[in-house]
Amino acid sequence: MAELQPRKPSFSSRLAHALRPKKSTNRLRKKSAVDPSIKEITPPPTPNAYGKRLQHGAIYRPTNQDNTDEQTGERRDDTDLLHGLAHHESDDSLDEVVNLTRADLEAWRPPGEPIIASLPSALWELIASYLSLSDVASLAFSSKVLAVRLGPGPWMALEQPENLNERNNFLHRLDQHLPAHLLCFDCGTYHLRTQLGQEKLRPTLVFNPLYNCPSVAKAGYVPPRIRLTPGNTLPYTFVQLVFRAIKHSPNHGIALASLCRRWKDPDSEWTHQTRYYIYKGHLLMRVVSQSFAAPKLPPSGERHLLYSREDYTPYFSCCAHWRDGELMNICKCALAHIPEHRQGITQQLKQGPQIQMALRNVNPIVTLCSFCRPMRRCPDCPTEYLVELKLAEDKLDPVVKFKQVITVTRWSDLGDGSSPYTSEWSSVKGEGEYHSFNMMGKRAISGIFEAQSGVTMPGQRLLSLNPKNVKQGEEGHDWY
Ligand SMILES: [Zn+2]
Ligand SMILES: [Zn+2]
Ligand SMILES: [Zn+2]
Numbered sequence: 001m002a003e004l005q006p007r008k009p010s011f012s013s014r015l016a017h018a019l020r021p022k023k024s025t026n027r028l029r030k031k032s033a034v035d036p037s038i039k040e041i042t043p044p045p046t047p048n049a050y051g052k053r054l055q056h057g058a059i060y061r062p063t064n065q066d067n068t069d070e071q072t073g074e075r076r077d078d079t080d081l082l083h084g085l086a087h088h089e090s091d092d093s094l095d096e097v098v099n100l101t102r103a104d105l106e107a108w109r110p111p112g113e114p115i116i117a118s119l120p121s122a123l124w125e126l127i128a129s130y131l132s133l134s135d136v137a138s139l140a141f142s143s144k145v146l147a148v149r150l151g152p153g154p155w156m157a158l159e160q161p162e163n164l165n166e167r168n169n170f171l172h173r174l175d176q177h178l179p180a181h182l183l184c185f186d187c188g189t190y191h192l193r194t195q196l197g198q199e200k201l202r203p204t205l206v207f208n209p210l211y212n213c214p215s216v217a218k219a220g221y222v223p224p225r226i227r228l229t230p231g232n233t234l235p236y237t238f239v240q241l242v243f244r245a246i247k248h249s250p251n252h253g254i255a256l257a258s259l260c261r262r263w264k265d266p267d268s269e270w271t272h273q274t275r276y277y278i279y280k281g282h283l284l285m286r287v288v289s290q291s292f293a294a295p296k297l298p299p300s301g302e303r304h305l306l307y308s309r310e311d312y313t314p315y316f317s318c319c320a321h322w323r324d325g326e327l328m329n330i331c332k333c334a335l336a337h338i339p340e341h342r343q344g345i346t347q348q349l350k351q352g353p354q355i356q357m358a359l360r361n362v363n364p365i366v367t368l369c370s371f372c373r374p375m376r377r378c379p380d381c382p383t384e385y386l387v388e389l390k391l392a393e394d395k396l397d398p399v400v401k402f403k404q405v406i407t408v409t410r411w412s413d414l415g416d417g418s419s420p421y422t423s424e425w426s427s428v429k430g431e432g433e434y435h436s437f438n439m440m441g442k443r444a445i446s447g448i449f450e451a452q453s454g455v456t457m458p459g460q461r462l463l464s465l466n467p468k469n470v471k472q473g474e475e476g477h478d479w480y
Contacts, residue, residue: 320430
């Protein structure tokens with residue numbers, strides 16, 4: 001053999017080696033040709049091969065044959081191969097066939113009208129008497145026979161202005177079939193979307209109707225919306241479009257991400273960033289509002305920083321209950337923790353002869369106190385707040401580059417978007433009753449929201465924003 005030779009094999013011998021027939025083919029050829037001499041030297045079969053019983057469920061594997069493939073090292077088991085071809089109780093593919101047949105049956109099943117018609121009208125009227133008006137109208141809408149049995153009464157009742165809610169309930173069920181329209185809850189009508197697919201959030205002052213609605217002309221009409229910051233709102237129509245896109249198809253609405261925005265307040269240093277997230281069918285919102293804050297602000301300076309001069313509401317995002325409770329006091333307490341700017345000795349000497357050594361090394365990391373540090377939850381709506389101080393670079397200030405920034409983060413649950421009257425949506429606007437500590441339990445909205453991006457909220461105490469539960473609104477004295 002070539003490989004046994006000690007010296008380097010010549011080219012011709014290597015070529016011969018490469019072209020020589022494979023061992024495996026050799027063996028196969030030997031086996032196929034019946035050679036009595038080889039038959040004699042075959043080793044005697046192991047006792048397992050015959051005579052001994054196989055264990056129940058064990059697979060028979062002949063041990064006296066070497067089925068190992070020389071190239072891959074795989075052992076070919078003919079028994080396994082045969083068993084593999086059999087059907088082994090897995091009905092996956094069969095299930096599909098069965099489901100398909102069921103769906104087909106559903107489509108081809110005989111009409112049920114004769115069965116419905118065979119029941120007396122009185123029975124259908126009795127059934128209808130247990131249902132709400134919108135349900136009866138839907139039942140009458142489902143088939144001709146039922147429309148005749150129940151009469152036009154339910155639909156005529158939906159026309160009455162006092163039944164607007166029921167009318168909206170009935171119309172909402174047709175949502176899937178009207179991608180180019182949007183249900184207006186004020187009119188109880190589907191209006192045609194005038195900016196189909198191009199709907200974009202704009203500041204409140206920009207006239208941005210998504211449909212032509214006659215209600216807009218009514219005096220004092222305010223479309224359903226939630227205040228985000230001064231001059232910025234989240235109209236309900238956008239929430240409606242987001243849920244339609246998720247429930248039905250992208251053509252029915254807009255993507256959730258298109259709601260996310262980042263903007264700067266034109267009258268102050270506040271910047272805002274909104275993000276949204278759908279959790280268990282509810283729309284969760286986070287608004288992060290931040291502004292540079294100077295140290296040692298007098299009360300007037302604090303107000304100047306926190307309140308919009310236009311309507312004396314906070315610059316940052318908050319729910320309708322911000323006047324009651326501690327929200328503003330928490331912000332003012334956090335502002336009081338801002339240390340003075342770091343000043344070198346020469347800088348200090350420029351201002352006067354006195355030198356404060358503490359000002360040379362100011363700790364930039366501020367720890368808030370037990371009053372302003374904890375997360376707060378509004379007891380009257382599903383909203384949570386966190387006030388923080390962070391060090392940030394002010395690129396516009398040539399003297400003091402690094403300053404403290406006050407950050408107010410607000411998380412709100414805006415409900416399931418089914419109507420602008422859900423308890424979450426209404427309570428965030430300050431309408432209706434909502435007991436957030438009873439309704440939401442221990443799981444915080446902030447925790448759920450941050451967990452989606454893999455951020456674990458540090459173990460925070462969740463306190464009530466209004467621990468004394470005093471509700472005075474504008475009449476109270478603490479809010480300003
Ligand atoms: Zn309308
Ligand atoms: Zn504090
Ligand atoms: Zn609230």
